[in-house]
Amino acid sequence: MSKKTMRILAIAATLLSGIMVYVLFVSVYKPVDVLVAVRDLQAVKPITEADVKVIKVSSRDKHSEAFTSPKEVIGSYTAAPIFQGQQVIKKQVTRDPGKMVTEMTTMGADKTIISLKQQEASWSPVLKPGDIATVYAVDKEGGVREVATGKVVNASGSSVVQDIKSLSDAQQKAGDGSLLLTVEVLQAKAILSAIHTSAGVYVLPSHPAALEGGKTS
Structure with missing residues (x-):
């Protein structure tokens, strides 16, 4: 194998490694929206627009059941206490508090x-x-x-x-x-x-x- 060919292969391998690292970085650290509590919320309290806000977190830090928009929870009730800064997730919210x-x-x-x-x-x-x-x-x-x-x-x-x-x-x-x-x-x-x-x-x-x-x- 000629030196030129080896050089081309080395460059290609370097580029491929760089692309793989970039893809991995984006998939893990890509910023995504999550809904969090603005203040401590007691259980069985109606959720208002003033109670929640959207922030950016890395995709790896987003809870699998986290809401991403205030519209998804406003008018619902808290089914459990939600503390300031905590991600609002499905099990913490209910439409029928019963x-x-x-x-x-x-x-x-x-x-x-x-x-x-x-x-x-x-x-x-x-x-x-x-x-x-x-x-x-x-x-x-x-x-x-x-x-x-x-x-x-x-x-x-x-x-x-x-x-x-x-x-x-x-x-x-x-x-x-x-x-x-x-x-x-x-x-x-x-x-x-x-x-x-x-x-x-x-x-x-x-x-x-x-x-x-x-x-x-």
Whole structure:
């Protein structure tokens, strides 16, 4: 092979590598629109134009269920707390708040409603509206810590876990069910943190006395 041919092949290889790097960069870092909360939003609150805004993020940082336009959510209700700067995603928004409205009118000012999906947590199939439940987080080393205690507002579907060690497998088989809990605002933040940082989140039935003074709202 002549030096000229080798030089041409080397140049072609360099150009090809450059193109591949560029394509990869664009696919990963390409800026896209996402809808975020302008301020902290409590659960079961109507969403107005002043509550959300569109920002640019890299495509790799966009949540798969994130909204991209205010028109998609204005007039809907928050199904779970949404914190300032957080991307607004489908599971956090509902057109029909249903039982949550009734619950919101009776609970204390320091409480909120959080929605858990089966992709995020596993819970006992015996849980039903009105029950008291405790949320536990399982860390990557196998330790278990109590995160929150609250009242069940609604439970659709069931996430059956026979053993705490099988939590990971149960979550992988999760369906479309959801669990709504009334908890303290600070506990809601702790639950959201646990979802993203722990190996798994598990919800168990508790005695009514588990809430301070036996209060359930």
